[in-house]
Amino acid sequence: MKTIAVIGGGITGVTTAYALAKRGFSVTLFERHRYAAMETSFANGGQLSASNAEVWTHWSTLAKGIKWMLRSDAPLLVNPRPTWHKLSWFAEFIASMPHYRTNTIETARLAIAARQHLFAWAEAEGIDFDLKKKGILHIYRNKAGFDHAGQVSKLLAAGGLDRRAVTPDEMRAIEPTLAGQYYGGYYTESDATGDIHKFTSGLAAAVRRLGVTTLYNQDVKSVTSDGRHVTVVAADGAQTASRVFDGVVVCAGVASREMARQLGDRVNIYPVKGYSITVNLNDAESQASAPTVSLLDDETKLVTSRLGADRFRIAGTAEFNGIDRDIRSDRIRPLIDWVHACFPGVSTRSVVPWAGLRPMMPNMMPRVGRGHRANVFYNTGHGHLGWTLSAVTADMVGEVIRQAAEPHASSIAGARLETVKA
Template identity: 35%
Template sequence: MHVLVLGSGVVGVTTAYYLARSGHQVTVLDRQPAAGMETSFANAGQVSPGYSAPWAAPGIPIKAMKWLLMRHRPLVLLPQFEPRFYGWLAHMLANCTHEAYRRNKGRMVRLAEYSRDVLGALRAETGIAYDHREKGTLQLFRTRKQLDQVGTDTAILDAYGVAYAVLDPAGCIAAEPALARVRDRIAGGLRLPGDETGDAHMFTQSLAGLCEGLGVTFRYGVSVASLRHEHGRVAGVVTEGGEVVGADAYVAALGSYTPALLRPLGLRLPVYPVKGYSLTLPIDDPEAAPVSTVMDETFKVGITRLGDRIRAGGTAELAGFSQVLRGPRRAALERSVGDLFPGGGDLRKARFWTGLRPMTPDGTPIVGATPYPNLYTNTGHGTLGWTMACGSGRMLADLISGHPPAIAPADFAMARYA
């Protein structure tokens, strides 16, 4: 059948790839001039199944209040005048229970682990290159209290068979030798050896090229205005230019912009943009740079080696759809990477970027069918779009093709919010 994919970020392009692999005719529409130009452009670079966890967790409301008072705070809340935001926030707070956290983290890890395996198979089949490394993630704790609270996460990792190691400072330095220079800042860490790193933008553009080789048509510079529907089905996509583009099935993969597109159809997706920032700086001294990814738990900043660059990504800024680059957020990223890896990269040459991460209240993406039988969603991945993209795309392609997915798909669909 002919499937129209809306959005050419890493989620949209992986969906298009697996649909084409399944034999479908695929067209991708995107307002940008090329693939991967928005949220996928300069994210933190982590493929981190072991670090997959919802932001809604026990104790988060109290932690959030403390974060808001920090100078280099990982959470920023700007005045909002949008009722939808407060409904999303209330729903998120309702998920800050032990039971909800176990359920949400469990299914996130399930999808993320599957996605990592699918990505590995894709890499083996195609030889796609994107500055990837398979050297794990180190979640770094600066305080003993952070280290003592790691048991909740490791219990879930045990349940899903995810490999990990709780490390003392010497173990952290063995995993990331450059940390020997700042040993006094380390209380311990949680190492996740199955995690990977890579440049999501490079991957997305390379995969788009592979898609074209499979016959996928990319139409760039085309903005989607609305969906036309008749008799309970989607009948076409109306572009800003007034063109109606038809297909047999439709996939909404527009990240934070997906809810606005579906709302006129009576579909309410609880996805809200959480603004993130990154710095990309050239490596000055390879021996002083990270080997893979270090997650600075105190400042919630991921510091990743991507080829000859260091990428530092973090901050959760709730500011609607604003994409203003704010100086204090840059200072927070500089504080983290400069403190843990002094001399590793040249901060004076760093490229500062921001993007909107589509977040659900429970942290789990919304992937699957909708009440319209030929309309599907693949959105709401939050900070884990790169981590979950291949698994989400493969799972959705299987659903559309009528094949049983390799993992249970039911609890990822929007029906869970009914």
């Protein structure tokens, strides 16, 4: 197995192409947009957050979803209109609840490992992506939220992550610009933030230098495998071309479900829409009033990142409404209001809204590894942690493909991948 097609030019596709190219494979990357990272990897919250590794398969998530169903500004919004896809996804979500503890611990472990790869790749390739290693502060307004965070911290510690409880006074010392009254917080000093779009674009340039063929404006119409060869049919405008490879890795975000179906696999990804705003800090007062430490507000489910001197990113919410990329003003307004409440000195005169579809598996674990066919592989379904986990899952799937090409190689990485698929 020497030639590999990677379908998808977001963070998982580009990191996968990089991991394969570094292992000596001949890689062709397909992306339907004109550039890399133009969909879900365009304007996310920016957090590289092992501290946000708690999976959602907890009874409290369902309770909140039901409570918020009729609120248009709710952090978690579920369109009550039933579809078979949505019903099957939620059925599997509920069935995954017994694995909440195991999957949270495993996600934390993966997130810690991912940092090492991502930082090393950025340094090796000279990628500037507004990296800040100033930690992440989780903020809580009441005792119930703070106490739950204490239980989560025990799971994160089991995965190897150290985070500590902080008092309201300590919170203000960590981030002096934060306004409001809080019960307490948790601070993870080892977490970081960065611009996913800048990183992915920089790594896309690096893979081209490594010899990867990058095919943009390619709308993949079909992908098929006979177990020995993979055929990818893609259209570039009016021109359609068919190309044959030894293997394929599906990294196509919310489109992965349909591609998996064509390849004989079931990958039950649901598109969970998230929103962000990027506040342009165009004056000295706004720059001084915006936080430099990244925040996660557990009550509103919002996260923040400071991207360079003059950008402040706020992102979050989860909307279950199928393939819908509309940017709704009633979903953007709570993000702007949150800035006014928590950082009143920041001007929101210049705000850029965005929405993207997170590819989410029912158990909140990415689908990484082999498909039914011997030459089909997946690295997809990372949900809200694609930026956080992408480097390690790319390295893992790269190792599995190396083993497939060299049957006598060590089976250690393959065993680890089975854990991710649990």
